[in-house]
Amino acid sequence: MLNLTAVDWLIMLLYFVFVLGIGFALKRYMKTSKDFFQAGRALPAWICGLAFISANLGAQEVIGMGASGAKYGLETAHFYGIGAIPAMVFVGIFMMPFYYGSKARSVPEFLRMRFDEKTRALNACSFAVMTVFSSGISMYAMARLIQVLHVFDGLFHALGWAPEGIFTFSIVLSAVIVLAYIFLGGLTSAIYNEVLQFFLIIAGFLPLVLLGLRNIGGWSGLKASVPMQYMHEWKGVAHASTNPMGIEIIGIGMGLGFVLGSGYWCTDFLVIQTAMASKNMESARRVPLIAAVPKIFFPFLVILPGLLAIGLPTPHTTTVERNVNGMIVRETTVVPHNVEEGRGLVPAKINPVTGMPMLTASGEPLLDYDMATPNMLLHFFPTGILGLGLTALLASFMSGMAGNVTAFNTVFTYDLYQSYIHKGASDRHYMAVGRWATVGGILLSIATAYAAINFNNIMDTLQLVFSFVNAPLFATFLLGMFWKRATGHGAFAGLISGTAAAMLHHGLTLPIEARPGIHGGWLTVIHHYPSDMAQNFWGAIFAFGTNFVVTVVVSLATKARPESELVGLVHSLTPKPPKAHNVWWKSPEALAVAVLLMAVALNIFFY
Amino acid sequence: MSLDLRIPMGMMFTLVGMILTAFGLATRGSAIYAVSLGINANFWWGLVLLVFGVAMLMLGRRSQKRLVSLPPEKVAEGDVRRGH
Numbered sequence A: 001m002l003n004l005t006a007v008d009w010l011i012m013l014l015y016f017v018f019v020l021g022i023g024f025a026l027k028r029y030m031k032t033s034k035d036f037f038q039a040g041r042a043l044p045a046w047i048c049g050l051a052f053i054s055a056n057l058g059a060q061e062v063i064g065m066g067a068s069g070a071k072y073g074l075e076t077a078h079f080y081g082i083g084a085i086p087a088m089v090f091v092g093i094f095m096m097p098f099y100y101g102s103k104a105r106s107v108p109e110f111l112r113m114r115f116d117e118k119t120r121a122l123n124a125c126s127f128a129v130m131t132v133f134s135s136g137i138s139m140y141a142m143a144r145l146i147q148v149l150h151v152f153d154g155l156f157h158a159l160g161w162a163p164e165g166i167f168t169f170s171i172v173l174s175a176v177i178v179l180a181y182i183f184l185g186g187l188t189s190a191i192y193n194e195v196l197q198f199f200l201i202i203a204g205f206l207p208l209v210l211l212g213l214r215n216i217g218g219w220s221g222l223k224a225s226v227p228m229q230y231m232h233e234w235k236g237v238a239h240a241s242t243n244p245m246g247i248e249i250i251g252i253g254m255g256l257g258f259v260l261g262s263g264y265w266c267t268d269f270l271v272i273q274t275a276m277a278s279k280n281m282e283s284a285r286r287v288p289l290i291a292a293v294p295k296i297f298f299p300f301l302v303i304l305p306g307l308l309a310i311g312l313p314t315p316h317t318t319t320v321e322r323n324v325n326g327m328i329v330r331e332t333t334v335v336p337h338n339v340e341e342g343r344g345l346v347p348a349k350i351n352p353v354t355g356m357p358m359l360t361a362s363g364e365p366l367l368d369y370d371m372a373t374p375n376m377l378l379h380f381f382p383t384g385i386l387g388l389g390l391t392a393l394l395a396s397f398m399s400g401m402a403g404n405v406t407a408f409n410t411v412f413t414y415d416l417y418q419s420y421i422h423k424g425a426s427d428r429h430y431m432a433v434g435r436w437a438t439v440g441g442i443l444l445s446i447a448t449a450y451a452a453i454n455f456n457n458i459m460d461t462l463q464l465v466f467s468f469v470n471a472p473l474f475a476t477f478l479l480g481m482f483w484k485r486a487t488g489h490g491a492f493a494g495l496i497s498g499t500a501a502a503m504l505h506h507g508l509t510l511p512i513e514a515r516p517g518i519h520g521g522w523l524t525v526i527h528h529y530p531s532d533m534a535q536n537f538w539g540a541i542f543a544f545g546t547n548f549v550v551t552v553v554v555s556l557a558t559k560a561r562p563e564s565e566l567v568g569l570v571h572s573l574t575p576k577p578p579k580a581h582n583v584w585w586k587s588p589e590a591l592a593v594a595v596l597l598m599a600v601a602l603n604i605f606f607y
Numbered sequence B: 001m002s003l004d005l006r007i008p009m010g011m012m013f014t015l016v017g018m019i020l021t022a023f024g025l026a027t028r029g030s031a032i033y034a035v036s037l038g039i040n041a042n043f044w045w046g047l048v049l050l051v052f053g054v055a056m057l058m059l060g061r062r063s064q065k066r067l068v069s070l071p072p073e074k075v076a077e078g079d080v081r082r083g084h
Helices: A006-027 A033-041 A045-054 A059-101 A107-114 A117-149 A153-159 A163-216 A218-225 A249-265 A269-275 A281-311 A369-380 A385-421 A427-454 A458-470 A473-482 A488-508 A532-557 A588-605 B006-026 B041-068
Strands: A318-324 A327-333 A509-511 A527-529
Touching (some): A006 A385, A006 B006, A033 A427, A045 A163, A045 A269, A059 A107, A059 A249, A059 A269, A059 A281, A059 A369, A059 A473, A107 A269, A107 A385, A107 A473, A117 A163, A117 A269, A117 A369, A117 A385, A117 A427, A117 A458, A163 A218, A163 A269, A163 A281, A163 A369, A163 A385, A163 B006, A163 B041, A218 A281, A249 A473, A269 A385, A281 A369, A281 A588, A385 A427, A385 B006, A385 B041, A458 A488, A458 A532, A473 A532, A488 A509, A488 A532, A509 A532, B006 B041
Parallel strands (some): A509 A527
Antiparallel strands (some): A318 A327
16 A cells, blocks of 8 residues: 655655756746757757657656566567667767758758658658657556556545546646646756656666665575576577567567667657757767667666566465464455466456456466556655655656657647748747647647547557557668668658558567457458567568668659758768867767677676 | 756755655654665665765856856857847
């Protein structure tokens, strides 16, 4: 049972006060639309770097990585190693010069400069929609978690309010706070709060990992308590049947690393906007590299709680019989059914109708892995530091929303409003539009959050749609930046066919334990995958491949733009930037090598 | 941007650190620490956060002072603001 005391509330309140305070303090620096949407392009590299990784650290990552750790073990670290690190190094060294050097104000704007208007429109529209929905999903997930953990129950009880209002209260509270600090301080506010959130997550989770490890007997104790495959990242990866995630090395390498990882880290304006806010080109190139360093070590912070949760002994209803002054006293500690049927601290999912645990296809109880990390917090933290842990969780939710909202207001104002609705207005006008777009974006997010209550599978459906749209993106940017012959027609056709390929692949394949529907196979099933991760990865590979081939073919068949127009946008037509310092070890290239070496070392250590 | 993030961030962590340390001191030996393996988590972690917060504050203040002591920036030609 969750008992929050005044200290916990005080810490939470303090955080909200500072978040709003930073917004207010920044308001007077918001003089132009460049200040508001692009943080004036004046921020130091370390701030942008930490915001870069933090933009990706929404609670879905924090909770999701804990859930994956509980379900699959250390193999989840693949998401970091193979997926993110090489992509971040690539975007910093090779792509930043074009993003930053082109002076594009958003990723879709870069596409207009490099390709043509219709490619920009396609990307801007799909991105705007996805980012608003993502924000709504974040809101929904946070409100649900607050409900399930009974965070506000005590408060509502004390105030005499009905507990049914907790969901709405959480949504409105988060919406109002995020709206306020972005309205006031724009991207700078979002970035500053993302950095604050980064440190807060460390502050909240590091003590949890330390306590958990100490409790279970250190690293060797953990090894003894969980199945052996959980502790290895790479062993058994040669074939799908020998590792918990059911994927083979080509699937992992290509799917995860190249396509999904790069698709996100190299093209998603949500993260790219933090790098484009840097004060100069050198900084902009270093930002993703700086971000890669904590990214290498973060697995420990967010995956280990999941592993530890599974490793702990499962609570059971016990009766203790004692002899007190000649009387026999029996004390029974009753453990709820769903907890007993679970594993460790991870409860089973209970069918609300029958009251019995839900079962997987093999007859095992279906576990609610999302509860791994929150239950760890409740299990180990006394009041006081518990408030800190919960604040860290709330902070990560809100910061995920904020990143999406700032990306939305920029793309809406510059790529949709300014380009198609009202060109040539004053800078002040666009700033006002940006502020109103923030309001609109938040309202749409709230609507999405409420829709998610009524439509059971909406989160999964939305995320499926996002994967269809994201998977092919990287091929377009790769060809755009490194092949001067790529044309707008090619890019446009490539994007559409890539998404179509992703959808087709999904409709024709099915993971083994699932039924046709949202998991795939809605056209007809011609292939089974051992897990839905494997299906995702292969879908990404098909989408990327299709986009690549179609873009090349259509580009060769259409007229290319004169090379003079593409200077600064394509690698072969851009003069190399002069080396800005004498010290070789400060250059982005040296940093990149260091990052890659660290990542390899870590992978070897956890082989 | 003239607001160095390290100042408000340092302030926040210093305050949180002070609160946790004080609370930890006030509740030493209490039963609430059974869950955290008998360790007074509030006190010790509060100290860590306090140190971190103060370090951030000092870094931020030092950087702010350095900026103030720099010669004023030259305004670019043609950047004259017309009064409203």
